Amino acid sequence: MRKTYLNFSLPFIGEEEVNEVAKCLRSGWLTTGPKVKKFENEFSNYIGCKHAIAVNSGTAALHLALDAIGLQRGDKVIVPTFTFGATAEVVRYFDAIPVFIDVDPKTFNISPGKIEEYLNYHNDEISHIKAIIPVHFAGQACDMDNILALAMLYDLKVIEDAAHAIPTCYKDKIVGTIGDITAFSFYATKCITTGEGGIIATDNEEWVQRMTIMQLHGISKDAWKRYTADGSWYYEIHQPGYKYNMTDIAAAIGIHQLNKCDLMYNKRKNIAKQYNHAFSTLDAYLSTPFVYQNKVTYPHAWHLYIIQLNLENLTINRARFIEEMKKRNIGTSVHFIPLHLQPYYQKTYGYKKGHFPNAEKIYERCVSLPIYPKMTHEDVRDVIESVKDIIAKFKL
Ligand SMILES: *Cc1c(COP(=O)(O)O)cnc(C)c1O
Secondary structure, three states, X not given: OOOOOEOOOOOOOOHXXXXXXXXXXXXXXXXXXXXXXXXXXXXXXXXXXXXXXXXXOHHHHHHHHHHHOOOOOOOEEEEEOOOOOHHHHHHHOOOOEEEEEOEOOOOOOEOHHHHHHHHHHOHHXXXXXXXXXXXXXXXXXXXXXXXXXXXXXXXXXXXXXXXXXXOOEEOOEEOOOOOOEEEEEOOOOOOOOOOOOEEEEEOOHHHHHHHHHHOEOOEOOOHHHHHOOOOOOOOOEOOOOOEOEOOHHHHHHHHHHHHOHHHHHHXXXXXXXXXXXXXXXXXXXXXXXXXXXXXXXXXXXXXXXXXXXXXXXXXXOHXXXXXXXXXXXXXXXXXXXXXXXXXXXXXXXXXXXXXOHHHHHHHHHEEEEOOOOOOOHHXXXXXXXXXXXXXXXXXX
């Protein structure tokens, strides 16, 4: 048994990040400036998108994306129920309505079949439905061909929530170059981090202009241009914008995280491989993540490694499994509690338990295991041994 507690997640921060942040602090330029520009340029080069706008969270990125497409009060946006709160709350910022859709039981991604079913049965609402926000759950891309086909047919915008998905490929494309706008998150637990942060990727010039203005008070020029020698003191407020700009301190971290994106990806992929191998003999008691067998560069970003317990063959439930892991000094988590089970959405829209059986079934059984580049070989071994030990003790 482990002597020390293994965190569920820890960032992979080296001397490069520490030195870059120190340099930034010593430079006297702390807020949005040259490091943010550099980070945006390097990010768009890495992804292959035309434009990248760095902001202070993934939630801000989603909010600005919905603002750019002109979402209005009373509009509807299709969102998977199995996601983090941010995906739907940004729709509420506009007093618009999130329409929850069930997920695919294998991938946990929004089901295009269920979207189509909804659109077919709610013909009277079609003119109000403006967008779909697919979430590339855990780091595997959604069925984008079918989502894009539905979006085309019903004239919907596709705003991808790629908080888990860097780097992720869908067929020959990398996530960030597929839908209309893609929002990434650099929260501390995500694939790459800036502490808090996010970025918006798009090829559309008009939306870039709108999002650039809205991210900083609706002002037409950013602070960097205004206060340096080649800028001027003059500014105009064109909209009541937001305060969503990324700091140079955060970008200093991001520049080096992006450099290590592939290295970190390979480390996570390697952990996933070890888990898959170790748990292959336990398939009566738990299932490992389903991955499409596509020959692409990044089939799955492995932001999360989620097992599903086969409760029929165990004497304990999920909560008890997590407790047992904790007793063995292993941190785990649950991603996520379906949104239609949350009090706010139940109270506001009348959602109830039973509405989305796939998400509910996954939720009752899912446990996220630690998967991050800082984990040592011993850490991975300890997770595997703990899972095996619990199964042996509590199998029927
Ligand atoms: C983390 C996350 C977000 C929000 O990102 P923040 O940077 O924390 O605002 C949005 N959607 C999903 C699915 C996430 O996991």
